[in-house]
Amino acid sequence: MKKSRFWFWLFVGPILLAFLTVVIVPMLRGVYFSFAEWNGISNDVNLVGMDNYLRAFQDEEFINSFKFTAKFAAVSVVAINLIGFGLALLVTQGLKGSNIQRSIFFMPNLIGGLILGFVWQFIFTKAFDAFGSAFDIPFFEGWLSTTGTGFWGLVILMSWQMSGYMMIIYIAAIQSIPESLNEAAKIDGANAWQRLLNITIPMVMPAFTIGLFLSLSNSFKLFDQNLALTRGGPYGSTEMLALNIYQTAFARNQFGYAQAKAVIFLIAVAAITLTQIYFTKQKEVEM
């Protein structure tokens, strides 16, 4: 018994140590620091009770950042999953070239958000502008210089990057639907649209749970793309939560306050994703 305990800790110990030092201890210390005035470096903290939290809830900038993030997450989750599911349907029709298209749709996902953000900064500010003035379409001019175009710029970037990822998940789900179901429906005279609504979508439901979870948490936690594409501009109006926390700490040196925001952020992310999983799980078909 003693011996097996030795082996247990020898095998589990190293990764547990890293996990506790890197995730759990900082999280607990973070909760403590969020009740304090803290410069980020020293350990002498000046406890201020709920002050940081009260301040966060009255901070116009933080509230706007929260609203912007929520709105962004809602819109991009819908866009990413609709496009991803659409692409999955398209490349599973058995058409020529589907394999190449699949590789192409997935490609943006390989590249880091920071680099993609810079790529799209060029597309939106330079290529769009050139296109707009060449064909005299004002719609394409001045992108990223307003809150609205910054918002849609982020949505387009995220949809372009993540829908290929969702496509892979949905392809796997579509391909696991038994052929016999579709055959039987065809014999009963169901058309393609009816088969999609009554067979494909219900059977793919578990994959929707995953797809929604991944896109929701990724959109809510977005940082690299936000930093590279708009840097929160103009005037901080497109600054999402993760970037707002980062700036509060490193640009304004208010570490305790930033940490209180970070705790609120943690609770929000956990609550939203758990709620989403709970609701979509209920919609899954029991087999």
Add this chain to the structure above:
Amino acid sequence: MPHEKRKNLLLGILSWVLAVLFLSPFYIVATNSLKTQKGIFVGITSLPFGEYFSPSNYVEAFDKLDFIKSFFNSLIITGTSTVVIIVFASMAAWMLVRTRSKLSTGMYFMFAAAMLIPFQSVMLPLINLMGKIGFLNPGGLIFMYLGFGSSLAIIMYHGFIKGIPVALEEAALIDGCNKFQIYWYIVLPLLKPITVTVSILNVMWIWNDFLLPQLVINRPEWHTIPLKMFFFFGQFSKKWHLALAGLTISMIPIIIFYFFAQKHIVKGIAQGSIK
């Protein structure tokens, strides 16, 4: 069936249009990266030939990015972290599956629940703590990747190991193998399929990661590609011809990797998401 044929033709056209649309940002960046600054200003859609052709953008960007060095920095950090995660996560997951106790179930749930913790919520106290124990360097960064990568890797190995019959391990035990020998000679080789998946997911994450290295590595000689690119872009954002050449160079390694490992990547993504 003329109706069916027409439908397929339309779908075929639609999917190629979408594919071209998806590729167009890469195309625009690549073509413009070969032009002079004036060439970009004069016409973004034109091909990079004639008087505005400027391949020397690449020479300058390559040099300014210190690309060989940043490439190897990325390679060393990504490679080492991935190996470390694989070894320790598979060891731990195997032990957690084979030990039936409240402690091992509890630990598994702790690792799984931590998946929900966003990085920003631990970032500030983490850097504070790591600074105190002298971990703000590449070695410390690898240690942090082990910590942050532990959850997903353990969940995936745990799920896989549950499906492996225990009989083989018992036979080895009777033959006098100790636990480490069982793990190394019997269990680890059986884990190969899931190890490929875990490696791919970790390589893609760590290779592209920006924020953690930015907070941890403060010596320029250890900058990884995304980090170098960040400072490079800050310096040259008004000089798009150089910035675009730099962006193209930084995208090339992972795209080459994709060409060789595409099958595994796609399979890995599909499997990784199920957990």
